[in-house]
Amino acid sequence: MASHAIEVKNLYKIFGPRGEDYVDVVKKGMGKAELNEKHGHVLGLQDINILMPGGCITVVMGLSGSGKSTLIRHINRLIDPTAGEVLYDGTDVCKMNENDLRQFRRHKTAMVFQKFALLPHRTVLENTIYGLEIQGIERRESEKRALGWIERVGLKGFENHYPNQLSGGMQQRVGLARALTNDADILLMDEAYSALDPLIRVDMQSVLLDLQKELKKTVVFITHDLDEALRLGDKIAILRDGRVVQQGTGQEIVLSPADDYITAFVKEVNRGRVVHVETIMRPLSGNPEGLPLAAGTVLETAARTMTGAHINTAHVVDADGRPIGAIDLQTIIAAMVTPTSHTDRQAA
Amino acid sequence: MAICSFLPELLCKFPAIDDGTIRMARKSVDDGFKGFVRSYGNAIDAVVQPLQWFLNYLERVFVGSPWIFVLIIMVAVVYFGSRNVKITIGTALSMVAIGLVGLWNDTMITLAMVTVCTLISIVIGIPIGILMARSDRVQAFVNPALDVMQTMPSFVYLIPVVMIFGIGKVPGLIAVVIYAVPPMIRLTNLGIRLVDKEVLEAADAFGSSAWQKLKNVQMPLALPTIMAGINQTIMMSLAMVVVASMIGVGGLGKNVLQAIANQFFTVGFLNGFALVGIAIIFDRTSQAFGRRLQKHSEVIHG
Numbered sequence: 001m002a003s004h005a006i007e008v009k010n011l012y013k014i015f016g017p018r019g020e021d022y023v024d025v026v027k028k029g030m031g032k033a034e035l036n037e038k039h040g041h042v043l044g045l046q047d048i049n050i051l052m053p054g055g056c057i058t059v060v061m062g063l064s065g066s067g068k069s070t071l072i073r074h075i076n077r078l079i080d081p082t083a084g085e086v087l088y089d090g091t092d093v094c095k096m097n098e099n100d101l102r103q104f105r106r107h108k109t110a111m112v113f114q115k116f117a118l119l120p121h122r123t124v125l126e127n128t129i130y131g132l133e134i135q136g137i138e139r140r141e142s143e144k145r146a147l148g149w150i151e152r153v154g155l156k157g158f159e160n161h162y163p164n165q166l167s168g169g170m171q172q173r174v175g176l177a178r179a180l181t182n183d184a185d186i187l188l189m190d191e192a193y194s195a196l197d198p199l200i201r202v203d204m205q206s207v208l209l210d211l212q213k214e215l216k217k218t219v220v221f222i223t224h225d226l227d228e229a230l231r232l233g234d235k236i237a238i239l240r241d242g243r244v245v246q247q248g249t250g251q252e253i254v255l256s257p258a259d260d261y262i263t264a265f266v267k268e269v270n271r272g273r274v275v276h277v278e279t280i281m282r283p284l285s286g287n288p289e290g291l292p293l294a295a296g297t298v299l300e301t302a303a304r305t306m307t308g309a310h311i312n313t314a315h316v317v318d319a320d321g322r323p324i325g326a327i328d329l330q331t332i333i334a335a336m337v338t339p340t341s342h343t344d345r346q347a348a
Numbered sequence: 349m350a351i352c353s354f355l356p357e358l359l360c361k362f363p364a365i366d367d368g369t370i371r372m373a374r375k376s377v378d379d380g381f382k383g384f385v386r387s388y389g390n391a392i393d394a395v396v397q398p399l400q401w402f403l404n405y406l407e408r409v410f411v412g413s414p415w416i417f418v419l420i421i422m423v424a425v426v427y428f429g430s431r432n433v434k435i436t437i438g439t440a441l442s443m444v445a446i447g448l449v450g451l452w453n454d455t456m457i458t459l460a461m462v463t464v465c466t467l468i469s470i471v472i473g474i475p476i477g478i479l480m481a482r483s484d485r486v487q488a489f490v491n492p493a494l495d496v497m498q499t500m501p502s503f504v505y506l507i508p509v510v511m512i513f514g515i516g517k518v519p520g521l522i523a524v525v526i527y528a529v530p531p532m533i534r535l536t537n538l539g540i541r542l543v544d545k546e547v548l549e550a551a552d553a554f555g556s557s558a559w560q561k562l563k564n565v566q567m568p569l570a571l572p573t574i575m576a577g578i579n580q581t582i583m584m585s586l587a588m589v590v591v592a593s594m595i596g597v598g599g600l601g602k603n604v605l606q607a608i609a610n611q612f613f614t615v616g617f618l619n620g621f622a623l624v625g626i627a628i629i630f631d632r633t634s635q636a637f638g639r640r641l642q643k644h645s646e647v648i649h650g
């Protein structure tokens with residue numbers, strides 16, 4: 001039971017005073033524009049089914065207004081659903097009573113916000129202990145724990161600064177430290193990095209990936225940026241007009257976009273950083289030759305390793321070190337520069 | 349006139365309810381009110397008795413202490429509130445000037461009155477403001493009441509106050525509070541409603557209870573607005589103590605009233621300036637204090 005996975009099932013959200021009344025017409029196929037025009041209700045989410053595996057980063061991606069914030073707010077029920085369920089460890093968050101919900105939010109979830117949402121009248125340290133403070137944990141204990149996280153996110157020395165005295169990137173580090181200090185299984189990040197400069201954003205992505213290696217939390221990360229999604233996401237779900245249009249690994253999405261909308265999204269992506277060697281390897285014929293490359297290596301890394309060693313051929317090995325296929329530099333480069341079509345992928 | 353010869357009587361002379369009926373209605377309301385006051389007078393007096401004690405106590409402290417103590421304490425309070433040397437010196441000079449023209453005692457009485465009125469307004473106003481911010485229904489109900497309280501000529505509600513409580517300091521105090529509490533309520537409500545939605549959402553996301561949200565987020569973030577409310581309440585109390593002197597409040601207001609009655613030009617203005625002096629002291633100090641509370645919002649970089 002305790003897989004720490006989050007399972008969103010048949011979730012609908014219709015904003016407006018009589019949202020429940022329109023679930024059926026939406027199920028029958030009425031779209032967002034029509035619902036708004038005819039009934040004055042806003043379709044937030046429709047028929048969302050996503051399994052967010054425990055210990056993984058699940059990225060929800062979509063353009064502005066596609067329902068990302070609405071979706072993530074159902075996980076800690078800052079928004080109540082119109083229909084459907086959100087299961088965590090077998091419990092439906094949507095059916096919790098007020099007290100259970102508060103305990104769930106305190107102990108199981110932590111959230112990072114796009115505009116940081118720090119308390120301006122509290123110092124970095126006082127902001128960081130917020131979660132523990134409202135749990136009633138003793139001040140000295142919570143400060144000790146908070147100081148550790150402040151150091152981990154790179155804010156040592158700024159404990160007594162006020163948020164307004166910090167840059168955006170540093171404020172979001174406070175947001176992250178505050179969430180991590182809560183020591184919850186679920187980490188919800190709603191466009192946490194969207195307000196940051198590109199370089200600082202990449203920095204913060206690295207911070208998250210490093211921490212995640214060790215913490216193995218169930219992270220739900222919202223973004224409108226595909227590069228960010230591909231870099232962070234073990235799994236990616238793409239939303240459009242409140243509906244999931246595709247979900248899968250980054251590689252699956254880049255290699256076989258489900259429709260034109262996603263195709264347009266993935267066109268500019270650097271495939272070398274997304275596609276894995278085993279995806280384009282050919283079956284072994286005879287003995288494995290050249291360098292061994294671990295399955296899961298991305299093409300760019302493979303190409304760099306092979307050119308660095310001045311070797312043109314390599315073989316791919318699985319987790320146990322058994323060879324499972326062969327590959328050469330030419331194939332790698334070809335796959336990096338030309339979009340792999342649907343049929344190529346099936347042939348491989 | 350001429351037109352009226354063509355028009356029916358009804359459209360020309362306003363069809364007022366006839367005098368007899370109005371007199372009856374007025375009499376029954378007035379009598380009803382008087383009857384109410386007669387039967388509950390003792391209970392009402394008992395309820396407001398603590399106010400009387402508090403006011404008397406404070407007045408004794410202000411008037412009875414040696415002036416030099418009062419002056420030193422006042423200057424110290426102003427300095428530690430504002431951390432501003434100019435305001436502090438200004439305070440000391442105005443108080444000395446007030447003393448020199450012989451208005452020290454009256455000023456102390458007024459000061460005690462305004463202090464009590466402000467404290468009561470805060471104690472009443474903040475909880476009502478909080479309730480209003482939490483519920484649109486309460487807001488829809490309280491707002492018109494505040495409008496009436498603020499636009500009704502202040503002399504008018506001296507009437508029921510006097511009928512209920514008679515003449516004296518406590519009725520004056522109640523009249524002042526009725527007049528001065530609306531900005532406190534309004535600005536508390538406004539301050540809480542203006543709190544950043546995302547910060548509130550964060551407080552919710554971490555599992556805050558309603559009380560924790562109020563204590564940790566809403567009140568601290570609304571504080572600058574609430575401080576502005578306190579400032580306005582003080583100013584309005586100062587204005588109203590003059591009017592309230594008509595029903596027996598002593599101090600500077602009473603002098604002004606006598607000066608009006610007897611056309612004492614100089615006395616009137618001296619007392620008026622003394623009121624202006626303490627108004628400015630209160631205003632500048634509370635504003636500087638409010639700004640100091642907001643130190644953390646100064647942007648240093650980023």
Ligand SMILES: Nc1ncnc2c1ncn2[C@@H]1O[C@H](COP(=O)(O)OP(=O)(O)O)[C@@H](O)[C@H]1O
Nearest residue numbers: 015042043044063064065066067068069070071
């Ligand atoms: N409280 C609300 N009332 C009505 N409509 C809302 C509300 N919140 C969000 N919406 C609508 O739901 C849709 C999805 O919004 P949101 O989840 O904020 O999108 P995103 O985070 O992807 O930009 C938008 O069309 C938005 O206008």
Ligand SMILES: [Mg+2]
Nearest residue numbers: 068069070191
């Ligand atoms: Mg959003």
